[in-house]
Each structure stands twice: as C-alpha cells, then as structure tokens.
Amino acid sequence: MTRTTTSERLDRPERAVLAGAILPHDDHPTEDPLDEIRGLAESAGLVVVGESLQKRQKVDTATYIGSGKVEELKRLVESSDADLVIFDVDLGPGQTRNLEKALEVKVIDRTEVILDIFASRARTHEAQLQVELAQLEYAMPRLKRMWTHLSRYKGGVGVRGPGEKQLEEDRRLVAHRIQELKAKLSKVQSRKEREVAGRGEEPTVSLVGYTNAGKSTLMNALTGAGVHVEDKLFATLDTRTRRWRFKGGGLALLSDTVGFIRKLPHSLVASFKATLEEARQSDLLLHVVDASSPEVDSQIGAVNAVLEELGLSEHPMLLVFNKIDRIRDRSDLEALLKKFDGAIAIAAAKTIGLDRLEQAVREQLDERSLDVEVETATADGVVLSYLARHARILDRKYDESSDRVSLACRLPRRLLDFLHEHGAKVRYRERLYSNTL
Ligand SMILES: Nc1nc2c(ncn2[C@@H]2O[C@H](COP(=O)(O)OP(=O)(O)OP(=O)(O)O)[C@@H](O)[C@H]2O)c(=O)[nH]1
Ligand SMILES: [Mg+2]
Structure with missing residues (x-):
C-alpha cells in the first residue's frame, strides 16, 4: 500500500x-x-x-x-x-x-501516555507544576530521545512542559528545573496543608478511586456541583470541594479529585501530593468503584496500592460500588457485596442508592468523633497547641486558683491516645449536638 x-x-x-x-x-x-x-x-x-x-x-x-x-x-x-x-x-x-x-x-x-494525558489536561498552575515535575523526572534518564513525539499537540507539551532544545542543552538545566519545581510545589503543599487544616469545623469527605469510576458524577449528584464528567480516563485532574447538604440535615465538605490507575507512575503520585491534600486530611474517604467493570478486583487493588503510597491505607474509608445499573446479573452484585462487607451500592448517574450512601457517611462521621472535656495545666503548651490544631474547641474554662484549664472539645477518636500519653485528663460528655449539624 x-x-x-x-x-x-x-x-x-x-x-x-x-x-x-x-x-x-x-x-x-x-x-x-x-x-x-x-x-x-x-x-x-x-x-x-x-x-x-x-x-x-x-x-x-x-x-x-x-x-x-x-x-x-x-x-x-x-x-x-x-x-x-x-x-x-x-x-x-x-x-x-x-x-x-x-x-x-x-x-x-505506558507511563509516557499517562504523563501525556495529564499534560494535555492540566489546567491549574498547581496541576501544571506537578505534571512538569513528573515529566522531567521521567525524562532525565531518557534525554536523548524525549519529547519529539509530544510535539504533536499544537502549542502542546513542548510549551506546557520542557522544550526539546532545553532538554538537549544540558542535563544540569533539567536537574535545576526539577529542584525549582520541587521547591515551588513544597510551598504549594504547605499552603494547601494550612488551607485545608484551617477550613473549619465541617466534616470533610473525599472521593478517591480508579479513573472513570464515576467520582465526578457522584460529586455532581450529591452537590449539584457541575463538575466535568467524561467517558475518558483522567477527566479530572484538580481537586474541587463543594458543600454536600444532607437530606436528613447537616452537611459535609465533599472533594472530588484525580483518579488513580494501575501502575500510576511514582513520580506522578509523588508530585500530586498537594492535589491530594484534601484526601489526606479528610475525615472519611469514599472509595468509588466501577462495579460493572470486569476488572473490579484489580482496580480496587490498584487504588489501595496508591493509597498506601500516600500513607492513607489506614484512613477511614467506605467502599462505594457505582454503576450498578450496568450490572445485568444481580447475583454478581450480591457476590461483590458479600465479599466486601459494609460496601454501599449506588448508580450515581441514575441517583440510585444515594440516600443509603448519605446514611452510611453520616454514621461514619458521627462515630469517628467524640465530645470530651479535656483538663490540663494552663502551661501545658504541648496538649493545648495539639488541641488547637486538631480539635474543635466548643468551650473553655480557666480555674485560676489551680492554674488549670478545662476545654470542651469535639475531636476525632484517634486523638485520645495522644492526650492520655501526655497526661491530660479526659472526661466523656454527652454529645451537644450531632457532629454533622
Ligand atoms: N451507567 C452508568 N454510568 C455512569 C455512572 N456514574 C458515572 N457513569 C459514567 O462513567 C463515566 C465516567 O464518569 P466520571 O464521573 O467522569 O468518572 P471519574 O471517576 O470522575 O473519572 P476521572 O475524573 O477520569 O478519574 C461517564 O461517562 C459517566 O457518565 C452510573 O452510575 N451508571
Ligand atoms: Mg472525574
């Protein structure tokens, strides 16, 4: 031919x-x-x-x-x-x-294709920095041949990422740029950490999961956010946070974020830490799974592997089986739910199962926090600053005669160990009002 x-x-x-x-x-x-x-x-x-x-x-x-x-x-x-x-x-x-x-x-x-898609989708400054860093780390050992194919995107990666000429010029230039990007991203990261931590009292929930599982669809169904949904891999690269108002009263902040994939390049996982900050600091992760995929198990495994890499494997998590409208054989779904105890079945696109999901999320959030009264010395900087950072302080009373302070707090259950270890007195209180109010 x-x-x-x-x-x-x-x-x-x-x-x-x-x-x-x-x-x-x-x-x-x-x-x-x-x-x-x-x-x-x-x-x-x-x-x-x-x-x-x-x-x-x-x-x-x-x-x-x-x-x-x-x-x-x-x-x-x-x-x-x-x-x-x-x-x-x-x-x-x-x-x-x-x-x-x-x-x-x-x-x-494979890594190159993934990096390529990320580069063409990165919209925010933060996502662009992260992708550029991942690209350069991939390029370093391959400088001899890199980037020529990428020029196919008009005004594309050559502009977004590193230009071919620059790469050929000097390895040291690339190494220098990598350092520069790391420094910039570490600033973004600390700013993000502060922002997310200072966000206040509302409980936070993050959507994580394999790419194309339906995270953004679920976000839209729950919050009316109008987040971009597409039958493409990696439709979402940035984190969006919206209010999720519970039908039964109360709300949580819900974050949608970048999807994961099998063998996600390590450099990408590392560089997307800032974008994944919401997930790291959230009270609860919703791990959204495309239950209609023949690859359910391996996709769950791949997401768990990335969560582990991010230090999130012990994070409170609820498994959410999405797209159940596409499962023809009911016994397949039943088998899945039996295998993954406590998972919730939904079809975000058809708003099926969302009430059940809301109920399960509220229960998890309520269960995870406690109302307690913490008593310690007014000079106990360690405990007091720890509480200021991690707990929601509802009320405080000073006893000047004994130089002690008593704080009514709502805090995650896991903080109790620290308080006990540091000699603070902890008394349980009736919950003043629901955590999710
Ligand atoms: N049949 C069916 N399709 C769904 C459902 N939820 C999502 N989809 C479709 O699945 C595709 C991917 O949905 P998204 O919400 O973009 O998936 P995502 O997890 O945000 O994907 P990335 O941002 O790429 O990681 C879209 O074509 C959706 O319309 C569902 O409950 N049922
Ligand atoms: Mg998405």
Missing part, C-alpha cells in the same frame, strides 16, 4: 499500534489485556489501528518482546500505516531506543 505523505499526516489524528506482553506472573490476567491501554490511547487523542500481544516467559533485555515479535510488529506498523507504537509496559531507555530503531516509528510506553 502507499504510505501517506507528511503533510497528510499532520492533518489527521495520529495512528497507534498497541503492543502488550503477558508474563507468567502477571498481576491482572484478563479477557482483554489491552483494554486499558486502548482507553488511555483514545483519551490521548490517538486512533488505534492495530494490536499485538505476546505471551513471554521473561522480558527481553534489548527489546522487551522477542525479535520475531518485533519483526511481526514492524509488518503490522507498515500495513496499518501507524505513526507510533504504544507499549503497555514500562520500557527502559535502552529498550525504547532499540525498538524505535527496529520499528522505524516512535515508541512510547
């Missing part, structure tokens, strides 16, 4: 061939192993024109897949007139170079 000319190429979406490899100890054997990378490619605006999958006993150090498969892939690239090949694995810098040489088209790996 005749190959298209360069000028024709510029006017059409880039055509990609997907390549995957299944290794013996793969953590997510599925019916359609390329399903997710296909979604990622499409979210990045590419057209998928061919697919290739190989079972391997082990990785080939030079080219990841075997040499015969490389040949086959090259024929597929030619016959499908593809512009690039996307590998659903993380390739080493040398492997990418060797593959590009053999296939004579651009080769990108």
Whole structure:
C-alpha cells in the first residue's frame, strides 16, 4: 500500500499500534489485556489501528518482546500505516531506543501516555507544576530521545512542559528545573496543608478511586456541583470541594479529585501530593468503584496500592460500588457485596442508592468523633497547641486558683491516645449536638 505523505499526516489524528506482553506472573490476567491501554490511547487523542500481544516467559533485555515479535510488529506498523507504537509496559531507555530503531516509528510506553494525558489536561498552575515535575523526572534518564513525539499537540507539551532544545542543552538545566519545581510545589503543599487544616469545623469527605469510576458524577449528584464528567480516563485532574447538604440535615465538605490507575507512575503520585491534600486530611474517604467493570478486583487493588503510597491505607474509608445499573446479573452484585462487607451500592448517574450512601457517611462521621472535656495545666503548651490544631474547641474554662484549664472539645477518636500519653485528663460528655449539624 502507499504510505501517506507528511503533510497528510499532520492533518489527521495520529495512528497507534498497541503492543502488550503477558508474563507468567502477571498481576491482572484478563479477557482483554489491552483494554486499558486502548482507553488511555483514545483519551490521548490517538486512533488505534492495530494490536499485538505476546505471551513471554521473561522480558527481553534489548527489546522487551522477542525479535520475531518485533519483526511481526514492524509488518503490522507498515500495513496499518501507524505513526507510533504504544507499549503497555514500562520500557527502559535502552529498550525504547532499540525498538524505535527496529520499528522505524516512535515508541512510547505506558507511563509516557499517562504523563501525556495529564499534560494535555492540566489546567491549574498547581496541576501544571506537578505534571512538569513528573515529566522531567521521567525524562532525565531518557534525554536523548524525549519529547519529539509530544510535539504533536499544537502549542502542546513542548510549551506546557520542557522544550526539546532545553532538554538537549544540558542535563544540569533539567536537574535545576526539577529542584525549582520541587521547591515551588513544597510551598504549594504547605499552603494547601494550612488551607485545608484551617477550613473549619465541617466534616470533610473525599472521593478517591480508579479513573472513570464515576467520582465526578457522584460529586455532581450529591452537590449539584457541575463538575466535568467524561467517558475518558483522567477527566479530572484538580481537586474541587463543594458543600454536600444532607437530606436528613447537616452537611459535609465533599472533594472530588484525580483518579488513580494501575501502575500510576511514582513520580506522578509523588508530585500530586498537594492535589491530594484534601484526601489526606479528610475525615472519611469514599472509595468509588466501577462495579460493572470486569476488572473490579484489580482496580480496587490498584487504588489501595496508591493509597498506601500516600500513607492513607489506614484512613477511614467506605467502599462505594457505582454503576450498578450496568450490572445485568444481580447475583454478581450480591457476590461483590458479600465479599466486601459494609460496601454501599449506588448508580450515581441514575441517583440510585444515594440516600443509603448519605446514611452510611453520616454514621461514619458521627462515630469517628467524640465530645470530651479535656483538663490540663494552663502551661501545658504541648496538649493545648495539639488541641488547637486538631480539635474543635466548643468551650473553655480557666480555674485560676489551680492554674488549670478545662476545654470542651469535639475531636476525632484517634486523638485520645495522644492526650492520655501526655497526661491530660479526659472526661466523656454527652454529645451537644450531632457532629454533622
Ligand atoms: N451507567 C452508568 N454510568 C455512569 C455512572 N456514574 C458515572 N457513569 C459514567 O462513567 C463515566 C465516567 O464518569 P466520571 O464521573 O467522569 O468518572 P471519574 O471517576 O470522575 O473519572 P476521572 O475524573 O477520569 O478519574 C461517564 O461517562 C459517566 O457518565 C452510573 O452510575 N451508571
Ligand atoms: Mg472525574
């Protein structure tokens, strides 16, 4: 067949061939192993024109897949007139170079596609800093070949992220920029920490979950927020917080945030810490799961792995099975709910199950906080500043004769250990009014 000319190429979406490899100890054997990378490619605006999958006993150090498969892939690239090949694995810098040489088209790996989507979606200054940092950390060991393919976005990543010329100029420049970004982000991070911590008395709830699970849809259903919803991966990159007014009275602050994915690049997780600050400081996490996905278990596992990386694995959490309207066989749902005790089943898009969810969230929030009276010396700076930071102080009484102070507080149950350890006297009180009022 005749190959298209360069000028024709510029006017059409880039055509990609997907390549995957299944290794013996793969953590997510599925019916359609390329399903997710296909979604990622499409979210990045590419057209998928061919697919290739190989079972391997082990990785080939030079080219990841075997040499015969490389040949086959090259024929597929030619016959499908593809512009690039996307590998659903993380390739080493040398492997990418060797593959590009053999296939004579651009080769990108899973991390690169994810970074690419993030870069094209980052809207806020904070998200842009975070993506740039993650891109540069990925680029550092690959400076020789980076960024040329990314220039396909008009005014795109080359502008948003680092320009090719700059990268080639000097490694030290990149290292310097990485330091600079880290410093900027650490400022953003501390500002965020203060902002979120100082937000006041309303209980806070954060939505977390696999990308495309329906977090933003749920946010909209609960708060009428009008947050962007799309059947694309990584539709949301920034955190939005809105008031969730409970039908039964009271409210919580609800935050929607960036979705997670299997093998989310570490540099991205690390750099998105500021964006995930709401989740870190929230009273409760709602882990939203697409219950209609054939990959439910592995997606839950992937989200838990990222939560662990963020130090959130012990955080109070409620599992929310969404999209139950798409589950045809009721026994599938029943089996899920049996397996994950205490999970709530909803369909955010159809506003099914939201009352049940509200009820469960209110119970969790109420259960987690206590009304107590803490008595200590007026000079006890450690306990007093700890309470000022972490508790909601409802009332305080000084006893000048004994130099002691008594504080009526509402605080998370977990703070009790600290107070006991530091010798404060704690008396339980009747709850003055509901936590969620
Ligand atoms: N059938 C059905 N579809 C839903 C439901 N909830 C969400 N969706 C669809 O799922 C897709 C993804 O929804 P989003 O709310 O954007 O998902 P998200 O978790 O915010 O995704 P990211 O921001 O990309 O991480 C959209 O096409 C929604 O319309 C539901 O209860 N039922
Ligand atoms: Mg979203």
